[in-house]
Every structure is written in C-alpha cells, then in structure tokens.
Amino acid sequence: MYDFESKLNRKKTYASKWMVRNTKNEEYSEDIIPLSVADMEFKVMDEIKDALHKAVDEMNPYGYQAMSDSYLQSIISWMQRHHHVKVDKDWIVLSHGVVEALVRSVKAYTKENDGVIIFTPVYPPFFKAARSNKTRIVECPLILKGQRYEIDFTLFEKQAKQSDNKILILCSPHNPIGKVFTREELARIVSICKENDLILVVDEIHHDCIMEGYVHTNILSFLNVYDQIILCTAASKSFNLAGLQTSNIIIPDEKLRTSYIGEDHVSINPLSMAATECAYRCGDQWIREMMHVVGINYKTAADFFASYFPKAWHSELQGTYLMWVDMNAYFENEDDMFAFLYDEACFIVNKGSTFGKNGEGFMRINLALPTDQLKIALKRLYDAYEKRSK
Numbered sequence: 001m002y003d004f005e006s007k008l009n010r011k012k013t014y015a016s017k018w019m020v021r022n023t024k025n026e027e028y029s030e031d032i033i034p035l036s037v038a039d040m041e042f043k044v045m046d047e048i049k050d051a052l053h054k055a056v057d058e059m060n061p062y063g064y065q066a067m068s069d070s071y072l073q074s075i076i077s078w079m080q081r082h083h084h085v086k087v088d089k090d091w092i093v094l095s096h097g098v099v100e101a102l103v104r105s106v107k108a109y110t111k112e113n114d115g116v117i118i119f120t121p122v123y124p125p126f127f128k129a130a131r132s133n134k135t136r137i138v139e140c141p142l143i144l145k146g147q148r149y150e151i152d153f154t155l156f157e158k159q160a161k162q163s164d165n166k167i168l169i170l171c172s173p174h175n176p177i178g179k180v181f182t183r184e185e186l187a188r189i190v191s192i193c194k195e196n197d198l199i200l201v202v203d204e205i206h207h208d209c210i211m212e213g214y215v216h217t218n219i220l221s222f223l224n225v226y227d228q229i230i231l232c233t234a235a236s237k238s239f240n241l242a243g244l245q246t247s248n249i250i251i252p253d254e255k256l257r258t259s260y261i262g263e264d265h266v267s268i269n270p271l272s273m274a275a276t277e278c279a280y281r282c283g284d285q286w287i288r289e290m291m292h293v294v295g296i297n298y299k300t301a302a303d304f305f306a307s308y309f310p311k312a313w314h315s316e317l318q319g320t321y322l323m324w325v326d327m328n329a330y331f332e333n334e335d336d337m338f339a340f341l342y343d344e345a346c347f348i349v350n351k352g353s354t355f356g357k358n359g360e361g362f363m364r365i366n367l368a369l370p371t372d373q374l375k376i377a378l379k380r381l382y383d384a385y386e387k388r389s390k
C-alpha cells in the first residue's frame with residue numbers, strides 16, 4: 001500500500017495551490033486545506049523519487065535532452081496496457097504542457113477569425129487556447145438532461161457544418177464536470193468531425209483517473225475511422241508531476257504533425273523524462289490505489305452534501321478527481337458565495353464561473369487529498385454555514 005494519508009504542508013515549498021489568499025487579499029495561516037488547483041495532496045511514489053535521485057547523479061550535466069528510446073517505449077507500453085491503443089514512437093511529440101499544446105494546435109491549424117469549438121463549462125485555459133490565433137471561441141454549452149450533462153449534438157453539428165469553424169478541442173474525461181464520454185458519444189463526435197473536416201484536438205490529461213465502474217475510451221481507438229486527431233497526454237495529473245512540465249502529444253498523421261512541430265525544437269527536461277518514464281513503467285498499482293482513495297473521498301463528500309446541503313446538486317464523478325457542485329440554492333450570487341467560502345469557511349475551491357457562464361454558482365472541489373483532511377475541510381464548511389445561519 002502506498003501512503004495516501006500523510007498530511008502535507010506545501011506552503012513552505014511555495015506550492016501554487018497553497019499561496020492562495022482570501023477575497024480580502026489576506027494570507028491564510030499554515031492550517032489551510034486547499035481543494036482547488038488540480039494537483040494532489042499526495043507525495044509522489046518512492047519509485048519516482050528514486051528515479052529522480054538517480055537522474056540527478058547520472059544525467060549531470062543537465063543539458064538539452066532528446067527523448068530516449070526507453071522513454072518512448074514506456075509511453076507506448078502504458079498506452080497499450082491502460083488504453084488499449086497502439087502508438088508509434090514517431091507520433092510522439094514533446095510539449096512542456098498540455099495547455100501549451102492546445103495553444104500550439106490552434107496556431108498550427110487555423111487562421112485569424114476561424115472558429116474553435118469547445119464544450120462548456122470547461123477547464124479555463126480552453127478559452128485562452130481557442131482565441132490564441134485571433135480565432136473565435138465557438139461555445140457549445142453542455143446541456144443538463146435530468147441528472148447528467150450531455151453534448152448538444154444538434155448545436156454541435158450545426159457549428160461543425162460552418163466551414164470557418166476548424167477545430168474542436170475536447171476534454172476527455174471532461175474537467176470540471178467529471179464526465180467520462182461513452183464510446184457512442186465519442187463515435188458521434190468523431191463522425192461529425194470527419195464529415196465536416198474538423199480537426200479533433202483531444203485533451204486526455206485526466207485519462208488515467210477513471211472511477212470504478214467506468215471505462216474511458218481513448219480517442220486513438222477511432223484512428224481507423226478518422227486520423228485528423230491530436231491527442232494530448234501526460235503523466236502529470238495521474239502521478240502528481242505537473243510542476244515538471246512534460247507532456248506527450250500524439251499526432252499520428254504526418255502532415256498534421258509537421259505543421260504542429262513547425263520550426264521549433266522542444267528539448268525535454270532530463271529529470272522530468274526520468275520521472276515520467278518511471279511513472280509509466282511502475283505506476284500501475286499507485287494509480288489504482290490513488291483512484292480508490294478518490295472514490296472514498298467522493299462518497300464522503302457526496303454523503304456530506306446530501307446530509308447538510310441537500311439542495312446542492314453535483315454531477316456524478318466518473319473520471320478526474322474533481323467534483324462539480326451547484327451551490328446556487330444557498331447563495332444570492334457567486335461573489336457572496338465565494339466571500340463566504342474563502343473568508344468564513346476557509347473552504348478553498350475553484351469558482352464555477354471561471355469555467356464558463358453556465359458554471360456560475362458552482363464550485364469545483366479537488367478530492368485528491370487524505371480523507372481525514374477532506375473531512376476537516378467539510379466540517380469547516382458546515383460549521384461556518386451553521387454560524388452564518390444563526
């Protein structure tokens with residue numbers, strides 16, 4: 001068993017998530033439990049730490065670095081073992097981050113005023129990426145049918161048919177709603193893209209984080225149908241390596257790949273290469289155990305909201321470790337809600353409206369932390385609400 005229980009204090013190491021201030025711009029004490037930015041309050045597995053130590057010794061000096069064969073093989077093997085797709089090593093292109101890859105894709109495949117379709121609410125940098133080449137953001141809001149978010153296929157198809165809309169950026173699984181798209185949904189997306197020559201850029205950064213009972217379908221499993229696909233992957237979310245800034249962009253089509261790469265040469269951080277390779281070689285058990293803890297945390301939080309905030313609807317967590325909760329029933333508006341959450345409850349989560357207009361009044365809770373810590377944070381929320389209601 002790996003350790004998912006130790007309490008961390010990351011303020012002393014200046015972790016971004018811990019450098020947060022309340023809405024009055026006041027610093028918090030050391031005693032905070034941040035539930036915001038999508039990294040985990042879990043130490044990386046010892047195997048990765050050891051691989052990093054070894055790399056520090058053996059790779060000195062830390063000059064510009066090419067991807068090694070064993071690094072590429074570790075990605076290929078992981079994609080085969082966990083995602084059942086065959087990746088050719090020539091398809092793998094390095095990026096310092098998935099967001100960078102989204103921006104780069106838009107720059108490579110569009111011209112000014114072209115449209116980039118995104119399904120909202122969505123991870124905020126999708127908006128930035130979609131307009132990064134003086135392009136237009138074309139929002140296709142997800143619709144709530146009963147208890148679940150669905151793609152508005154009628155609208156999406158209409159947008160896809162517009163010839164100046166060139167790209168769909170898809171988040172799969174979808175952050176912040178925690179949806180794992182079914183194979184049928186993805187097949188329909190692929191088919192619409194194919195019919196309308198829409199390039200399909202898929203951010204699968206969360207694809208290893210799937211809740212028990214759900215199956216994630218890797219977009220490359222549709223390659224035999226459509227090959228105008230850019231798949232963005234990374235070990236960063238899965239293994240808590242986001243600060244090392246390495247992601248692997250998989251582009252099977254040579255022409256798309258050449259345009260994506262352009263004139264640039266991206267060198268891999270040698271330490272990050274060691275960490276990522278180690279994660280992909282021996283992280284199978286860690287990821288299973290980590291998602292088991294996320295499952296416990298999700299149940300803990302879902303039970304808490306059902307008991308104490310019964311009018312707070314949340315989408316079902318199928319993938320990612322991020323819970324999406326609608327708090328509109330409890331607050332006048334989002335500013336009031338966040339003043340309460342941040343200043344009174346010390347319940348530090350992400351603000352729904354940053355994910356799109358249809359996210360207003362929601363909060364995104366990061367569940368990747370020790371269960372005891374989550375319980376303390378939830379109790380702080382309950383106590384502060386009780387105090388306010390008196």
Ligand SMILES: Cc1ncc(COP(=O)(O)O)c(C=O)c1O
Binds near residue numbers: 203
């Ligand atoms: C869907 C999604 N894409 C991309 C990123 C960021 O990726 P990177 O740090 O590699 O740019 C995140 C981080 O939370 C994310 O949730």
